[in-house]
Amino acid sequence: MTLDTFTRSQWYAIGRLPDFDGAEAKPVRLLSQDLTVSDKAGVLSVNDADGRSLLTQIRYGHLWTTLSDTPRPLYDMPEFDEPDRRLVTAGGVGVRCSGLRCVENFLDMAHFPFVHTDILGVEEHPSVESYDVSMDAEKDEIWATKCKFFQPMASAAASGGQITEYKYRVPHPYSTILYKTCPIRDNVWDLVGLFIQPVEEDECIVHSFILVFDDENTDTGLLHFQQNIFLQDRMILENQVPRKLPLDPRWELPTRADASSIAYRRWLKANELQWGVALFNEAA
Template identity: 35%
Template structure:
């Protein structure tokens, strides 16, 4: 099994999948069917292929707690076991008649999938009940997941891509910072950036402290400012050059409306999007000699090393 399957991956907003609904998506180049059953409202996932004759299960329908294939009407229960073959009404399907299922978890407002013993990325701010939690996205991106993570870790672009919001060309210097490794992954400490408007509720420019954490190859988080507002980046890697992005906010701002917070996050990512989608090659080069680097790029260089050390190949070259 590829190293990428050692981690949980987000694939859908949990609140956008209704009971009895079937949807299809792609994860790590595998076609996936998701459904929420009508009995208990639980979410299930399997490879979007009936094991009988290969038809897409997402063309079928949910009957109670079971999924019925649209082609020959085979029915599968919540465990993926075939319970009925309509052409053979007296046939008892053996245990081998089953779907290729994924493990499913609901975390951070998203549906996550994995196979076997996988690691869920840690976003510590989620457990803080004094914070305000908000999910932003989905954002469809024609870029590799590693390119998107690297952009998230990059502070040097603030003054140019996010001028007058997260940076300004008159204050584009990035002071030296530290990159360390802990038991859970990669950490960027003591980073700072001068920002005209660091957040939706900011009223004046400030030199803002940043801490970044990479807890899984395609997920990252930052903590900024004196209050350490948290923003997590969660990515579904569909194909090597196609992804979906969500941001999970964990803020101490309890007054600004959801609409204003969402508008601010949408505005920031809309500025990033054409840049990230324009990068060539679209997959992230892991060999240092393929691109140029400077001292301000320590975080991205460390991230590329982290991917190499964890044998991550999806979305990289």
């Protein structure tokens, strides 16, 4: 599938800064293209296979690049500038499915009791209450708000079960951020997010992060919590068929709990995204 304009025009995280310490033409794969990253006296540069120098920026603890000369601006997360928050980055985890599938899985609350049993959900409380989904037309991003779910251990800092309130944000076809009730501070949100590096149409590397208020857990403890959750997800993601994301409605039969997923797919469709999408006739 040809790379569509919407996909090509995005910035992509390709690793954490320490991943490239002293790099000399370290190979990186992005959007089916071979790139290299070099570290010259602490300045990182990215080149494509033809030697063309690509635009780069360092944001949110990661190195970002783009294949476009005129990319869309990278979305803002002002929480990264707030003092006292702790940033834990989990490194890249390879997943054999479209990165679009990973975003969609992240938006899905219905799987919590069955995939993250006794952590993010319990089988006795499987219902997904109605929530709101809206499109921020100015920023061209999706928000799912008023999401509530009973969770026995919502985060590494949680001391017991609670009704956790969530907001989901999708500001980029390959990024998604979860804002969840902070268990130890009132009126603030903890952030958990995915920066997905699409390697091929049906393969990606997921760079995840946690940006939280947490005075008790070590970075290792936070990292283990996050990795445990994501590795449970990976087993599910790698068994989905097709590996690319289907947009044709005949593939599946969504329910109201999938409202955020429907909004995400409608948004991809409206932006004429094709790369990473399964065509109905391809696997029918």
